[in-house]
Amino acid sequence: MRKDYNLEKRRYVIGGFIVVIALIYLVRLFTLQVADDKYKAFAENNAFLRKVQFPSRGLMYDRNGELVVYNQPAYDVMMIPKDIKGLDTLDFCHTLGITREQFDSRMADVKKSAGYSVYTPQRFMSHLTARDYGRLQEKLYRYPGFFTQKRILRQYNYLAAANVLGNIREVNQRDLDNDDDAYYRAGDYIGDLGVERSYEKYLRGDKGVEILMRDAYGRIQGRYEEGAFDVSPHSGRNLTLSLDIKLQQYAESLMVNKIGAVVAIEPKTGEILCMVSSPTYDPTLLVGRERGKNYLKLASADNIDHPLFDRALMGSYPPGSTFKPGQALILLQEGIIDLNTAYPCYHGYINGGLKVGCHGHGSPIPVKPALQTSCNAFFCWGFKNMIDRRSKYGSSAKAFEVWKNHLVQLGYGYRLGVDLPNESRGFLPNAKYYDKFYGEGRWSANTIVSVSIGQGEVLATPLQMANLCATIANRGHFITPHAVKAIQDTVMPAEYLQTHAPDIDSRWFHAVAEGMRMAVTGGTCRLANLPDIEVAGKTGTAQNPHGKDHSAFIGFAPYDDPQIAVAVYVENGGFGATFGVPIGSLVIEKYLNGSIRPERKYIEMNMLNASTKQFRVIRNKPKN
Amino acid sequence: MLSGTSRKINSDPSAFRSLDWFTVVLYLLLVLAGVVSIYAASYDFDHASIFSFTEFSGKQLRWIGLSLVIGLVILLSDYRIYETYAYPLYVMMMVLLAVTAVIAPDIKGSHSWLKIGPVSLQPAEFAKCATALALAKLFNSYNFKLRSPSSYAKAIGLIILPILLIIAERETGSALAYMALFFVLYREGMSGMVLLAALAAVVIFVVSVKYVDPMIPGMSTGEFIVMILIMATSSLMAGLYARSLEVMRNVSILFIGAIGAMMLCNSLGLELPWLWIYIGLIGLAALYFAVMAIKDHLRKLLVCTIFAIGSVAFSLSVSVLFDHLAPHQQNRILVSLGIKADPRGAGYNVNQSMIAIGSGGLTGKGFLNGTQTKLKYVPEQHTDFIFCTIGEEQGFMGTSAVILIFLMLILRIITLAERQPSTFVRVYAYSVASILIFHLCINIGMVIGLCPVIGIPLPFFSYGGSSLWGFTILLFILLRLDSARKQFRN
Known part of the structure; x- marks a missing residue:
C-alpha cells in the first residue's frame, strides 16, 4: 500500500499530545506533593x-x-x-x-x-x-x-x-x-x-x-x-x-445566721487555720451539670447573703477598737507616749469643741490599762499629740504620713498577698486624701481623730485584723498568711516563708500584748478568760451605716507561746463582747483543747443559735 | 486442508524471536506495580498475606496469572485470525453489549456486569479490542480511503455503535473511552480541524463556565478570554493554516486595535457593550476571510470563517448547553473545575485523593505506611483511585515513575504502529495507543483534580479482571501482529 508521508508526520502530533499531557501532570503532581505542604496536614487531620x-x-x-x-x-x-x-x-x-x-x-x-x-x-x-x-x-x-x-x-x-x-x-x-x-x-x-x-x-x-x-x-x-x-x-x-478542716467546720457552725468572718492564723508560720466567710455555701453546688444554674443563684444580686463574696478577705470593715493595739505600737515607737504616759478620760475625749465618747473607767490611765478598757480618749489624745506635733514632724500632713507608713508595715492599706484570689486592700487614707477633702493645711488631728479608734476612713479586712493579731502574738513580725501549707514535690513559694518585721521595737509589742492580756483577765474580753489557756485579746465595736454596730475581736493564745491568732468580725453584732469575744474564744479553745469545757458549753450553745441577721439594714437599691 | 509444511510457515514459529520484549517488560512492570498497589490499598491491619485469595491483591494475582496465560495463547495463535474474524467478533461483541444492557443486574446504577459462574465480567472492556480490530479491518479493506462521506460514515458508525450500547448500560465513563478512537481517524487522514474544533469546544466551555464573574459591565472574564482566544486563533489560522500573512496582519491589527480601544474606554469610564462589539468584529473578520477566500482562491480561509463563526456561536450557546446537563453532571464539572467547593459531596473523592497524593511528599510514606489508604479515606481506592496509593506511599518519585513508564509504553506503541507495513496493524496499534492515552489522561487527571470524575480504570493497575484482561488482550494482539509484521505482504 502506498505510504502517505504527510499523514505519517501526524504521529508527532499524537505523540506530542501525550508528552504535553504527561508534562502537565508531572508539574501538577510536583506542586501537589512536593511544593505544597497543606495536604500533609489535611491527611493528619483525616487520619489521626x-x-x-x-x-x-x-x-x-x-x-x-x-x-x-x-x-x-x-x-x-x-x-x-x-x-x-x-x-x-x-x-x-x-x-x-x-x-x-x-x-x-x-x-x-x-x-x-x-x-x-x-x-x-x-x-x-x-x-x-x-x-x-x-x-x-x-x-x-x-x-x-x-x-x-x-x-x-x-x-x-x-x-x-x-x-x-x-x-x-x-x-x-x-x-x-x-x-x-x-x-x-x-x-x-x-x-x-x-x-x-x-x-x-x-x-x-x-x-x-x-x-x-x-x-x-x-x-x-x-x-x-x-x-x-x-x-x-x-x-x-x-x-x-494549712486549714484545719474540723476547726473550719466548727467556726462555720458558730457563724451560722450571722454575717461576717472568722480568720485564724498560726502566728509562727502565717498558715491560715480557718477562714470563714458567712453566709457560706455548699461547695457541691458548684459541681457538675447544675453548676451554671447554681452559680447564677449564688451570684445573683437578689441573693442578699452574697455568699460568693468572701468577707474574710474581700470585706473591708472599720476595724473599730481592734485598731487600738496598732495605735499603741505607733505611739510608743514614735515616742509620743511611754509606758507611763497617762491621758485623761472624762467619759470621752473632749477637745476643741469635739467630743468622742467613752465608757466609765478610771482616769487618767496609761497605755496598758487603756488597751484593757479600750479607752477612746487615750488613743485620741495620743493621736492628737502625734499628728499636731509640728516640732517633730513639721506638719500634720507629714506626721500623718509617718503614722500611715507604720500601719502599712503592720499590714494595713495594701493587699497582704495571701495565696487566694480577689483579696481586698482595705483602705488607709494618706495626707493627700485629706488635703483633697479638706484643703491643704486645713485639717488637723481633731478633724480626723476618729481614725485613731478604727473608725472614719480606715477600713481593714478580717484577714488584715488577724494578721495584726498574729504580728503581736509573734511580738513583732509576721509571715504573709497563706492557705496552702505544702505542694507535692515542690517547695512553697518563697513569699510564704519570708518574715516581715514592721519597724517597731519588740518591747512595745510585749507591752501591747500585755495590755491585750489584761483586757482578757480584767477588761473587755473577760469571756475569753479560759482557766487553762492564757488568752490575750482586744474587742472592737464599730459604728457603721448599715445598722447596729459591728462586733469584732482579735485575740491570740497561749500568751507565751502563741499557737493561734484569730480575728472575728460579726456584722451588726453589737458590742465586741457580744459576738466577737465568745466566737473568738470558742475557736481558740476548740483549736487548742479540741473541745469546749462543760462550763462554757452554754456560750457555744448561744453562739450556735444566735442570729444577727435581723439587725441588718438592707437598703433597697434605687431602681431605674 | 493445509499441508504440514505450509502450516509450519504460516503459523510463524518465530513469534517469540521477533517479539517486542521492551513492551512486554513495560507491561509486566505496570501489572506488578499494580498488584503491589492493590495490596497496599486494600491492606488492613490484619496483616493478611499478599497471596491470600480473599484479598483484592490475591484475586488480582490470580487474574494476572490468567492474563499471562491469555497473553501466551495470543502469542501462540495464528496472526491471521484477527483480521479474518474481525467483523464477526465485532458483531458478536455488539450483540453481547446489547444483551448485557438488557439482562445485567443493577450494580451501583450500572448494567454492565455479566455474571458467569463465580466471575463477573464487563463486556465493555473486551469490546474495545473488537472495535479496534473492526476499525483496522475497515481501513485495510480494498480501496478504502478516509475521504468520502460514506467512508467517514462507516468509520464513525463502527465507533459510535459500541458507545451507544455502553451508554445504554449506564456506563458513560467506559463509553467515552471509545471517543479516543477519533485519534486514529486523525492519523488516517481526518482533518486536524476536527480535533482543533473539539479542543476549542472544550476550552471555550471550560473557560466560560469557570470564569463567570463580571470583568467589566456586560462581560464576564470568561467571555473576554474566549473572545480573545477566538480572535488570536482565527488570525493565527489565517496566517499559518491558510498561509495568507496579509490577511493575518490585517485581522490582527483590527483585533489589537479593538482591545486597545476597550482599555482606553474603560480607563475613561466609558461603558460600551463590548461583548457585542467583539462579536461584531469577529463577524467582520469572518466576512473578510470569506471575501479574501474567493478573491485569492484560498479555500482554507473559508475554514477560518467557519471556525470564527462557529466558535462565537458555540460560546454563546455554552450557557444554554450547560443548563441542559443533569444537575449531578453539572456538579461534577463545576467541582472538578474548582468552581464549587464541595468536599462532602461530589468533590469528596477528588479532595480525599488529592489529600492522599499530596501527603506523600517527594519520597512517600513508604510501602503500607499510607494512612489515607489504610483508613479508607479514598473511595474506590483499589480500582479507579489506585493512583492515590502510589502517590501516598511512593511519593512524587513513584507517581512520576508510573507516568514515565506509561509515556514510554504509549510512545513505543506509536513507534510500533509506524513500522508496520500493513494498514490493518497500524490502525490497530493506533487504536491501542489512543485507548491507553484516554484512560491515562482521564484516570490520573481525575485523581489529581484536573479532570471531572469519570469512572474509568487505570490500565494494568486498577483492580478488576475485566479491565486487566481487556487491556492484556488489546496489547498482546498488537504484540502478536507486530511480531508477524514481516509476514504481511501488502
Missing part, C-alpha cells in the same frame, strides 16, 4: 484522632492529713461536627435521655460557644450519669463523630471552706485569650475562686494525648504506631492546705 487524656486534678488534704477535695470520674459526650454522618437523631436523643428540642438547642449552643470549630472536638453534653454513659457506650458505634471523654468532677468530704477551696468551671474566652502556655482548649476546666484558682498551675497537671487512627467512617482502627507517640497524662500535684 488526637484524644486528649485528661490528668487527674491534684487532691487537697488539710493540715492534719484529712482528705478534703478529691476527684470522681465523669463522662462528657464529645463530638467532632465535621465527622457527624447520618446521625439518627431520635435514636441518639433516646439513648441520652434528652428531647429533640434539647438536642437542637444544645447543638445551637455549641455552635455559639467559644473556640467552636467543625474540625475539633466540641463538648455536646457534660457529666453523664453512669447509666446514660453505659447505654451510650454500647451504641456509640452508631453515631460517628461522637465519642466520650473521661473528665473529673470535684468531690468534697466536708461541706465547708467553699470560699477557700474554690471550684472548677469551664474555661471562657478570656481564659483562652490569657492562656500563655496554650494549655487550655474550649471546654477544658479551670479553677475558679479560692485555692483551685490560685494553685491552678499545680493542680491541673499535664495533659496527655492518645493518637488513634480513624477511618473514613470515623471508626477507630487502633493506636498509631502502637502508641509510640502517645503522651501519658501527669496528675496534678496534691496540696496540703
